[in-house]
Amino acid sequence: MTGGSFTAESDLAGHRYFEHSSGKRINTDTVLVEALRTQYPKLELIVTPCGLVDLLAYASAGFAQYTPLEDSVKDPVYGVSLRYRAYIPAGRRLDHGGGFMAENLTFGKFMYKWKDQEVILYIAEGRDGGGYYPSIKNHYILTSNSHRVDELIRDATIWGRELHNEVWVFDQGWWQKSAQLWDSVQKASWDDVILDDDMKKALQTDVEGFFDSQETYQKLKVPWKRGIIYYGPPGNGKTISIKAMMNSLYQRGTNGDKRMSVPTLYVRTLSSYMGPEYSLSQIFGKARQEAPCYLVFEDLDSIVSDNVRSYFLNEVDGLKSNDGILMVGSTNHLDRLDPGISKRPSRFDRKYYFANPSYAERVQYCKFWQGKLSDNKDLDFPDKLCDSIAEITDKFSFAYMQEAFIASLLAIAGHGGKDKHQSERDARRWAGPQDPMHPIELRFRDEQYLFGGGSEDPDIKHLELWVEMQKQVKILRDEMEEKKLSERMEAMFPSQPPSGPAEVRDERLPQALPPSLRPGSETLRDYETRLKAIAALFPQQQQSETPGGIMHAPDWSDAFRRPM
Incomplete structure (x- = not known):
């Protein structure tokens, strides 16, 4: 088949599509099938949905070639394409990259070549009166060898289901591939996870060991499935541990590793136009399809609410096999989880508590920042400073420590080349007495340090990072106290009346x-x-x-x- 053999005064399918779309629509598929069979009586017609296979994307990846056949029709009105073009600006100006032109194809005709086969390919989108949202887009393939086209559809579908430097993410009611999350995961390493060494090793062994133990589970005649809960105060390493685990699992099956690869399925929300029950059905259906897999529910207590708890438990314990699925759920509030989820061994049989970091872990975290800033010759960051910062950040989470470092460095960057004392005088002049970020007077520095614990080392007393760090730690500690106060007040004066009799303690x-x-x-x-x-x-x-x-x-x- 060649494109030249299809030159005509008009294209019947194109004519009918435009004619049909200009009036009442009943069934686009029927109209196009009738037109194509009339126009190409000697060729077999195969229709396949674009939602299940994307032949143009498959060709763009280098597995086939396609050529538009727009020039084969001389009709200036009823041509064989309908496209929408738009310029997509760069996502961030800081990337110094230009945008690109994008095209949305509504109706088009192509010569498609795969291996030794050439076919005529129409792609048409249509929403009919009785149809549902979203609109359906189909491939209409005209061929003289339907068996070869079946092979094409099979190979392209398998390729489309595979991940190509992407992560499966469930959001707004459907599964989508996220290259952005993949890039974020590639930056996560167990070397950057600051936890007790034994706990860190147990986290890895628990997950890796599960995926390596299929035969053991089968010999013991028990389902090959597990559930793990990470819980504890926010900001202490639950998310970074999940990302580091995702990265480790993606390394399986690569670079000579003979173990089976394990994809991650990441659930953001159950919200969808079909309701949370539909979302859970889609989530576990995909997990069973991709098994063995790592199924992540971050903020499990907010995802699995009371309204869907029974449906969730039915998916976990129901008649359908969940072999090869390891669920991990993270939560800041274990007490908010239904006991049927948190205390039933057959559902989530292992829990890990991520506590606030110890003194040694805080020192280690400071050394992590010391390494990150080692190439900055304008900033003094001696080893003694790590010990001192760890002392004044008692009861801080890793997230609060990170905030203290970032805020301190931003304050230093904000000096703008000015003398730091001049910068502080300027800040006092304009901030006003009620500004929570008002600089702390130097005469209160000793008191500020004692508030956190310890005694100040004279060798670091005048270091710029140390001066700023004390200010930010004081601000964050005040914030922590205000939060505790708010929680106590909520307990004393609840905004909603209690469901049962109130307990009077005094x-x-x-x-x-x-x-x-x-x-x-x-x-x-x-x-x-x-x-x-x-x-x-x-x-x-x-x-x-x-x-x-x-x-x-x-x-x-x-x-x-x-x-x-």
């Missing part, structure tokens, strides 16, 4: 607050302000602690009799 607590101290009042909008107002009414009274560790509130009865 009979001296008032049963009702004055109007000015009630939630939603004009006088006091938030819990923190309410607490300060209450404390101001009886400054002479303090909380006391019994030997048993139970906190007792002061007698507030007189305070609430005072006018506000």
Whole structure:
């Protein structure tokens, strides 16, 4: 077959498509099939959905060739293509890259060559009155050898299902390939994960060992499936551990490794136009198809809500086989998970607690930053500074430590070449007294350091990074205290009434607050302000602690009799 043999005054399929699309639409497939069979009576017609196989993408990857046949028709109106062209700007100006022209094909005709076969290929998109969203786009293939076309469809479909430096991500109700997440995962390494060495080794052994133990599970006559939960305060390495594990699993089956490759399926949300139950069906259906696989539910407590818990458990424990699926769920709040998920061994049978880093781990994290900044000759970062920063960041998560480093470095960069004392004077001049980022006076530096613990080393006292770090640590520690205060106030004055009888811990607590101290009042909008107002009414009274560790509130009865 050659393109020249199809030269004509008009293309019947193109004519019918445009004619049909200009009026009431009933069934686009029927119209095109009728037109193509009339125009090419000696060729066999095969129709296959573009949603299952993308022949143009397969050809663009180098496995076939295609040539547009637009010049084969002389009709200036009813040609054989309908395209939308647009310029896509660069994603980021900082990348210094230009954009590109993109094209959306609605209707087109091509000569398609694969191996020793040439076929005529039409691609048409159509949404009909009785059709559903999204619209359907199909390939219409005209050939004299249908068996070879079946082979083409098979090979192109298999290629399309494979990952090409991508990660399967479920979002908004459908699976999509993410090259961006793949790039992020490639940067994640176990060398960058700062955890107890034994725990880090256990994390890797648990997952790698599962995928290497199919025969062991079969011999023991138990399903080859597992579930693991990572939990603990936010910012302590759950996400980076998952990414490092993903990277390790992608190395299997490469560079001479004979082990079976293990793809990751990453679930972002169950939200979809068909509802969360449909999403769970799609998620586990894909996991069974791709098994063995690493199925990731990040923030498991927010993904699996009470509304879909039963459906989720049915997918996990139901009649369908989940062999080869290792689920990992991360959560900052293990207590929010249903006990049927968190405490049932056959579902998530292993848990790892990611605690706030110890002193040694904080020192190690500081050395990580020391290595990152080693090529900056303008910034002094001696080993002693690692120990000192670790001392003042007690009870900090890795995320808070990262924030302290980034904020400190941004402050240093913000000096803009000025003398640092001049920069601080400028900041004080414009920041105002209520600015939480107001620079700390130098005379308070010793007090600030003692607040975090330890004594200041005179060798680092005037280092720029150390001065800025103390400021940022103080700000972050205040933020931590405010968060704890807010949680205590929420417990004392819940925004929603409890479902059951309220537990009164101290009979001296008032049963009702004055109007000015009630939630939603004009006088006091938030819990923190309410607490300060209450404390101001009886400054002479303090909380006391019994030997048993139970906190007792002061007698507030007189305070609430005072006018506000």
